[in-house]
Amino acid sequence: MRAIIGPNGAGKTSMLNVINGFYHPQTGKITYKGKSRSAMSPNEAANSGIARTFQNVALFHGMSTLDNIMVGRNLKMRRGFFWQALYHGPARTEELENREFIEHIITFLEIEAIRRTPVSRLPYGLQKRVELGRALAMQPDLLLLDEPMAGMNLEEKGDMSRYILDVNEHFGTTIALIEHDMGVVMDLSDRVVVLDYGHKIADGTPGEVQKNQAVIDAYLGVAH
Amino acid sequence: MGEFAYMVLIDPFVQMFELPDFFVQVIWEGFVGGVLYSLIALGFVLIFKASGVFNFAQGIMVVFAALTLVGLNAMGVQAHLALVLTVVVMLVLAFSVERLVLRPLVNQPDIILFMATIGLTYFLIGFGELLFGGEPKIMISDQLGLPSGAVDFDILGGLVSLQKIDIAAIFIAGAMVAVLAVFFDKTRIGRALRAVADDHQAALSVGISLSTIWVVVWFTAGIVALTTGIMWGARSDVSFALQIVAFKALPVLILGGFTSIPGAIVGGLIIGIGEKIGEVYWGPLVGGSIESWLAYFIALIFLMFRPQGLFGEKIIERV
Ligand SMILES: Nc1ncnc2c1ncn2[C@@H]1O[C@H](COP(=O)(O)OP(=O)(O)O)[C@@H](O)[C@H]1O
Ligand SMILES: [Mg+2]
Numbered sequence: 001m002r003a004i005i006g007p008n009g010a011g012k013t014s015m016l017n018v019i020n021g022f023y024h025p026q027t028g029k030i031t032y033k034g035k036s037r038s039a040m041s042p043n044e045a046a047n048s049g050i051a052r053t054f055q056n057v058a059l060f061h062g063m064s065t066l067d068n069i070m071v072g073r074n075l076k077m078r079r080g081f082f083w084q085a086l087y088h089g090p091a092r093t094e095e096l097e098n099r100e101f102i103e104h105i106i107t108f109l110e111i112e113a114i115r116r117t118p119v120s121r122l123p124y125g126l127q128k129r130v131e132l133g134r135a136l137a138m139q140p141d142l143l144l145l146d147e148p149m150a151g152m153n154l155e156e157k158g159d160m161s162r163y164i165l166d167v168n169e170h171f172g173t174t175i176a177l178i179e180h181d182m183g184v185v186m187d188l189s190d191r192v193v194v195l196d197y198g199h200k201i202a203d204g205t206p207g208e209v210q211k212n213q214a215v216i217d218a219y220l221g222v223a224h
Numbered sequence: 225m226g227e228f229a230y231m232v233l234i235d236p237f238v239q240m241f242e243l244p245d246f247f248v249q250v251i252w253e254g255f256v257g258g259v260l261y262s263l264i265a266l267g268f269v270l271i272f273k274a275s276g277v278f279n280f281a282q283g284i285m286v287v288f289a290a291l292t293l294v295g296l297n298a299m300g301v302q303a304h305l306a307l308v309l310t311v312v313v314m315l316v317l318a319f320s321v322e323r324l325v326l327r328p329l330v331n332q333p334d335i336i337l338f339m340a341t342i343g344l345t346y347f348l349i350g351f352g353e354l355l356f357g358g359e360p361k362i363m364i365s366d367q368l369g370l371p372s373g374a375v376d377f378d379i380l381g382g383l384v385s386l387q388k389i390d391i392a393a394i395f396i397a398g399a400m401v402a403v404l405a406v407f408f409d410k411t412r413i414g415r416a417l418r419a420v421a422d423d424h425q426a427a428l429s430v431g432i433s434l435s436t437i438w439v440v441v442w443f444t445a446g447i448v449a450l451t452t453g454i455m456w457g458a459r460s461d462v463s464f465a466l467q468i469v470a471f472k473a474l475p476v477l478i479l480g481g482f483t484s485i486p487g488a489i490v491g492g493l494i495i496g497i498g499e500k501i502g503e504v505y506w507g508p509l510v511g512g513s514i515e516s517w518l519a520y521f522i523a524l525i526f527l528m529f530r531p532q533g534l535f536g537e538k539i540i541e542r543v
């Protein structure tokens with residue numbers, strides 16, 4: 001679990017956008033699973049096991065919790081258009097199998113009660129949880145979380161931290177976490193990267209980073 | 225003045241009351257027309273929802289599909305085989321539009337894509353004429369096994385007569401909408417389609433391929449167009465004039481909202497029935513043929529009170 005921190009506008013979100021293929025970097029390379037390339041497409045990224053959540057919740061507002069998470073199974077379901085159009089035979093079996101898988105995620109995130117609720121009616125904290133659920137449905141190898149706890153109260157933050165740790169420990173998912181709450185960052189992460197003005201200014205264990213003079217200056221806004 | 229008010233406000237209702245069988249007949253005719261408007265509007269909504277494109281070519285797709293079907297049959301292809309081949313042609317059209325129009329123009333402003341669909345319209349007119357000729361043709365309803373003739377009901381002290389082809393049209397349209405509803409609601413691709421309509425970025429992040437979705441919606445809209453073309457062609461004939469009728473879908477969309485499938489269906493029925501009643505009972509007062517503009521008039525009035533349409537979400541202007 002690696003945290004990415006830095007002042008607002010440091011380029012943390014941009015970094016995730018590069019990794020999951022929304023942005024194509026002008027220079028530099030992305031190395032993932034031993035393969036280097038200059039840019040990914042979002043499709044490639046998703047196909048090779050990268051999932052993400054967004055800083056501003058990006059759920060499908062017209063759909064229920066269940067359907068939102070089911071959309072995350074998109075790549076795991078392969079039956080073609082004609083079977084689907086008929087909603088028959090293999091397509092139906094596949095649908096039911098995946099529906100069962102989704103139930104595990106729903107139980108894990110403790111959102112049984114809001115299964116059928118349209119997500120637009122959920123409070124912000126729960127929306128963030130559903131968004132995590134959608135990413136987990138992809139069974140990712142790398143999970144990118146952009147400020148998953150922004151705007152949450154202490155209790156909600158505690159819950160979210162627990163889910164993130166569980167995912168990391170039980171499923172062995174690599175996690176890149178952007179977070180502003182330093183307590184959470186220090187607790188959860190194995191390593192911390194610090195960005196400032198689009199540059200990496202530190203990379204180390206939470207303890208090392210905390211003592212780093214460049215980091216302290218960046219956060220205090222010392223002139224460059 | 226008093227007499228005019230009577231003619232406009234009272235007399236039409238007296239007529240409806242005095243000849244109820246005729247009134248039912250009028251509603252039925254309007255309803256059948258409305259179903260066909262609904263189908264055209266449905267084609268617009270599908271494409272608009274999934275790709276944000278207002279597809280000017282929807283009307284010509286109806287003509288092109290019907291023309292292909294009739295044209296292939298005229299070349300000696302058996303009717304049902306021609307139907308299958310026409311479906312294949314609509315699939316090829318969907319792939320071509322995605323590859324040659326949408327993909328190169330992705331991330332361009334909406335107006336550019338709209339212009340591109342105008343281009344597509346003129347291409348399809350020219351291409352259709354080149355292959356099958358421009359003169360009006362007769363729909364091959366009999367060869368396709370569609371019923372003809374009418375069923376009469378003795379009710380309300382008179383006679384109500386329903387064309388069998390119209391009854392078939394309503395059943396086929398209903399079945400198609402039901403299949404689409406299940407498809408959108410319960411299948412992976414249907415969900416992916418709704419996801420793309422809701423949030424492009426989030427949809428991309430779970431690995432949904434926009435290209436696939438675009439092909440699927442354009443193909444689905446093509447099938448809807450083919451169905452509309454067969455039904456409409458069977459009532460009049462298959463000619464390029466038919467595409468004008470597609471512009472009746474515009475008031476339907478204003479009424480129903482550009483992104484709502486139930487809106488398209490209900491809007492189509494309201495316009496269809498409304499304009500028929502207006503034409504028959506109020507038309508003579510102004511010398512007839514108000515059918516050509518009444519729909520727009522209804523839509524304009526409606527627009528003043530509910531700009532988001534019947535089922536559309538309330539528009540909130542963010543500043
Ligand atoms: N390395 C970079 N190269 C170019 N532009 C950058 C870079 N890092 C950040 N930016 C710009 O800074 C803005 C804010 O970046 P963002 O990633 O949203 O910051 P954060 O998530 O850290 O608050 C973006 O609009 C982006 O254009
Ligand atoms: Mg950010």
